Ligand code: GLC
């Protein structure tokens with residue numbers, strides 16, 4: 001068994017992956033059908049976004065039962081068949097554990113509503129302040145306030161996310177025991193990976209207080225007690241299985257905390273996702289705005305995280321895309337002129353770096369944002385909430401649509417484009433979310449026949465297995481002030497790797513260290529060039545130079 005350092009993980013958003021029965025929603029039999037495709041790509045593990053029974057207000061991140069499969073995705077025997085098919089293809093399965101909150105349709109919340117004290121203590125119920133105002137002045141991350149009236153009582157329940165996602169009370173030992181039971185249930189089904197949704201906000205203080213001067217997130221994020229809860233969960237469940245791979249989704253986190261979450265001796269998690277590099281195109285920290293990305297800030301973040309996590313023996317989960325982010329190829333490159341070169345360059349930056357790379361479905365064929373014209377074509381709850389909010393603030397419809405086109409989570413949720421048939425071969429029915437118009441041009445079938453992005457990913461995945469410096473090496477910034485190039489050095493025993501990435505659609509020049517002049521090109525997205533002390537990098541060129549004695 002290879003360690004998580006050599007693995008590459010592929011994220012599936014089941015609703016949008018492949019529909020098998022024509023209801024317009026992707027499902028487990030659809031995933032089973034495509035396992036050979038994923039095997040061909042070479043990934044070690046697939047992470048499935050939530051597949052549990054749910055009212056689907058937040059597409060399954062509002063769980064109503066942790067121990068079953070939502071009929072929209074299939075049955076438990078479909079799940080078992082998927083496990084079997086995956087195992088036969090040497091692919092492991094990672095499940096999404098949404099433990100900060102449950103759906104308000106979960107039996108626990110329903111029992112709480114029915115007046116059962118035991119279950120009321122599963123949630124964060126608080127009375128209004130003496131003056132009748134809400135328990136705290138916190139905002140929901142999906143817009144509006146974070147408190148909702150708890151039925152006819154004088155109490156309010158906390159929801160950091162949607163009003164139908166009620167935050168759990170992790171101070172209650174019974175809640176913590178239940179969560180360990182959930183993990184153990186899926187471990188017994190042969191699941192070897194867990195992704196923990198917004199896990200760094202589970203630990204709230206006993207007394208919740210008003211935020212002042214924008215310190216709201218610090219009141220519930222990365223609290224020291226979160227580390228205790230995760231360690232306890234580790235010991236009571238996945239920590240018993242040494243092959244298990246775990247990753248925590250960390251909202252607004254710090255390097256310091258991610259070191260603690262991922263240092264092996266702390267027995268918390270294998271690795272952590274952070275999102276700082278995906279906020280470099282936020283204007284004054286505001287997601288719902290449009291701004292060009294700040295390249296220097298992007299590099300500084302990669303370099304700080306890369307170097308400090310290496311120094312402290314922590315481990316990063318590396319990614320550009322997921323179901324909450326616009327497509328990186330549209331966001332950080334020119335998806336009209338340089339889509340193919342851009343997709344490969346972004347892939348190389350992540351796959352050759354220190355950490356475990358994650359691929360999000362469709363990324364391996366260079367899928368783009370769909371640029372829908374109408375607000376009705378967007379389905380995401382966060383997008384629709386903010387549309388309302390921005391309207392109320394007085395922004396014009398057209399202005400808001402421009403923001404949504406670049407920022408909506410639906411950008412990555414459009415159905416996977418499999419072929420040129422109707423609905424891109426995703427469904428024979430009406431897809432729950434429209435297929436992007438460019439599916440005749442961009443689809444799996446065409447990519448496998450004549451494209452080059454998929455093959456580039458295959459190669460990157462294989463390189464990680466063949467060259468120890470990629471999985472094991474340290475990380476060091478290189479020429480970090482260069483105007484167009486993000487570059488880094490990796491080193492492990494006698495091996496050295498230099499990775500150069502031109503983030504712009506115009507040529508540039510960079511000087512390389514002398515030892516690399518006689519190095520070999522491990523991978524590049526352009527026809528080979530002669531390596532000299534000065535290199536010209538073409539638009540969106542990526543080039544990795546290797547010095548060492550691994551011979552493949
Ligand atoms: C995470 C998920 C996101 C979800 C939220 C609330 O950020 O990735 O999709 O809406 O948590 O569960």
Ligand code: CA
Nearest residue numbers: 019021025027
């Ligand atoms: Ca279906």
